[in-house]
Amino acid sequence: MGVDFLKSKAKTFIKGWDSSRLELARRNLFTRDPSCLATRVVARTLGSTLSVGDVVLVRTDGSRLVVIDDLAIRAVFVKPPPDVFDRIRDSGGYAHGEIAGAFPTLQLVEVTIR
Numbered sequence: 001m002g003v004d005f006l007k008s009k010a011k012t013f014i015k016g017w018d019s020s021r022l023e024l025a026r027r028n029l030f031t032r033d034p035s036c037l038a039t040r041v042v043a044r045t046l047g048s049t050l051s052v053g054d055v056v057l058v059r060t061d062g063s064r065l066v067v068i069d070d071l072a073i074r075a076v077f078v079k080p081p082p083d084v085f086d087r088i089r090d091s092g093g094y095a096h097g098e099i100a101g102a103f104p105t106l107q108l109v110e111v112t113i114r
Contacts, residue, residue: 038114039084040100043067043075045107050074050099058097058113060089067097067111075109084113 043065050056050069057068058077065085067075088095101110 038112039081040110040112041065041077041080041084043077043109043111045075045104045109046073047107048072048074049104050102050109052099052102054099056097056099056111058088058095058111060085060093067109075111077111078108088113 048069050067054069056074059066059068061073065077065080065088066073067077096114097111098114099109100112103109
């Protein structure tokens with residue numbers, strides 16, 4: 001008995017997972033959009049060197065946002081958007097960040113906040 005014979009005698013089936021996956025991808029009345037999209041904000045470094053790809057912590061410190069790496073403040077955000085500041089403050093005062101761009105001669109870094 002060859003494989004062709006076995007295939008001809010076997011029941012055909014359709015995977016239902018693929019259709020369910022398509023249903024999940026469609027938008028409907030109950031679709032929830034992510035409320036916290038990634039945002040890039042510029043920060044001025046405080047004499048430290050941060051490189052692209054470094055994972056940092058963003059924290060509210062009074063009325064400003066700061067970048068924390070290794071338990072020390074490494075940078076201060078330059079005029080962060082008010083909605084970003086409010087989102088971080090409302091989420092407990094902390095957010096994850098990643099250095100997206102580094103400009104050491106200007107002492108600036110671009111931080112992606114998630």
